[in-house]
Amino acid sequence: MNYRTFGNTGIRLSALGFGAMRLPEDDDEAIRVMHRAFDLGVNYIDTAPGYGESEVRVGKAVASHPNRDGIHISTKNPLQDDTAKGWRERLERSLERLGVPKIHFYQSVHGLNWKAYEENFSVSGAVQEALKAKEEGLIGHICFSFHDSAPNLMRLADTGIFEGCTVQYNLLDRSLEDAISYVQEQGMGVVVMGPVGGGRLVAPSENVRQVMGAEEPNTPRIAMRFVLAHPGVTTAISGMSTLEMVEENVQTASDASVLSPEEWRSVLESAGKLKNMSDLYCTGCGYCMPCPHDVNIPENFRMMNMHRVWGQTDSARWRYGRFEPAGRIKGKPASECVACGECEPKCPQHIPIIEQLKATHEALGE
Numbered sequence: 001m002n003y004r005t006f007g008n009t010g011i012r013l014s015a016l017g018f019g020a021m022r023l024p025e026d027d028d029e030a031i032r033v034m035h036r037a038f039d040l041g042v043n044y045i046d047t048a049p050g051y052g053e054s055e056v057r058v059g060k061a062v063a064s065h066p067n068r069d070g071i072h073i074s075t076k077n078p079l080q081d082d083t084a085k086g087w088r089e090r091l092e093r094s095l096e097r098l099g100v101p102k103i104h105f106y107q108s109v110h111g112l113n114w115k116a117y118e119e120n121f122s123v124s125g126a127v128q129e130a131l132k133a134k135e136e137g138l139i140g141h142i143c144f145s146f147h148d149s150a151p152n153l154m155r156l157a158d159t160g161i162f163e164g165c166t167v168q169y170n171l172l173d174r175s176l177e178d179a180i181s182y183v184q185e186q187g188m189g190v191v192v193m194g195p196v197g198g199g200r201l202v203a204p205s206e207n208v209r210q211v212m213g214a215e216e217p218n219t220p221r222i223a224m225r226f227v228l229a230h231p232g233v234t235t236a237i238s239g240m241s242t243l244e245m246v247e248e249n250v251q252t253a254s255d256a257s258v259l260s261p262e263e264w265r266s267v268l269e270s271a272g273k274l275k276n277m278s279d280l281y282c283t284g285c286g287y288c289m290p291c292p293h294d295v296n297i298p299e300n301f302r303m304m305n306m307h308r309v310w311g312q313t314d315s316a317r318w319r320y321g322r323f324e325p326a327g328r329i330k331g332k333p334a335s336e337c338v339a340c341g342e343c344e345p346k347c348p349q350h351i352p353i354i355e356q357l358k359a360t361h362e363a364l365g366e
């Protein structure tokens with residue numbers, strides 16, 4: 001296992017982190033899977049109150065492992081109200097569920113964005129509560145998990161409050177690439193969630209394989225190596241539910257050290273070419289939204305790019321069938337466009353949106 005230093009904290013975390021969001025249903029099996037990861041050197045485990053019984057099971061697994069003192073727990077505070085008291089109560093509940101006196105890396109807001117920071121976290125007294133909890137030794141490091149744009153990630157780093165963040169970054173979504181370097185320069189540690197694109201990079205893809213060179217045929221491994229090759233990334237967390245997944249991921253995270261600076265540059269160059277191809281179609285900026293008929297234009301084009309640029313056709317088709325209410329993707333599929341034309345003048349890429357939505361449905365609607 002490789003270890004990297006988490007920002008300015010001096011703490012060495014394993015390059016692979018354990019994501020405890022989809023543990024096996026059976027308690028004993030869940031603990032076996034977590035213990036196997038700890039045995040193989042994983043020393044960072046990420047959970048959340050919203051992951052069912054995960055906090056309780058993580059607490060049990062850590063407490064019953066011989067390396068319990070060397071394992072770093074991360075959990076999150078969902079911003080359910082705008083009171084400091086509520087924030088503190090949620091922290092105390094997590095400590096109780098985990099059965100620990102201290103949470104090492106506390107994502108003091110789950111899914112933070114700039115608006116929530118400005119209108120809630122920074123003015124509700126929660127920041128002071130977080131600093132107080134750190135002083136009391138209830139939390140080790142004040143971090144956040146993040147769902148927003150690159151400029152807003154940098155703005156959050158500039159506040160100087162946070163020591164680390166958990167962000168989305170993978171071969172299919174590189175929008176935070178430069179911002180990750182920026183926050184690293186500010187002394188923050190960076191944990192990446194979704195290194196295999198929320199499962200979208202699990203399917204084999206010839207295009208993705210070419211990005212990393214012909215010698216590597218395994219797409220998820222390529223995806224993990226890509227994330228770990230970013231010099232700003234401390235740890236990539238992978239949701240693991242079987243012993244096989246643990247062993248394969250550990251092997252990948254251990255191999256990642258062999259990616260030389262030349263290889264990393266060549267990966268960036270190849271990935272850049274693919275990214276440029278997808279930019280031709282849609283950058284995901286969202287300026288065309290909202291659609292009066294609730295078509296989720298950027299998401300439809302993202303799926304189209306998965307098919308057309310990345311060759312991930314099966315995954316793209318599967319996702320296309322997952323708009324609400326059948327799945328959890330917000331808005332409507334391309335087939336619901338009535339060609340009113342309201343969106344097209346707003347697109348800075350001058351994409352013929354109506355025509356491209358039609359093509360999207362033709363390609364993915366089957």
Ligand code: SF4
Nearest residue numbers: 291337338340341343
């Ligand atoms: S043209 Fe289609 S996608 Fe664009 S605003 Fe109208 S219905 Fe929505």
Ligand code: SF4
Nearest residue numbers: 282283285286288347
């Ligand atoms: S405005 Fe254009 S580039 Fe931006 S999300 Fe909409 S279609 Fe894509």
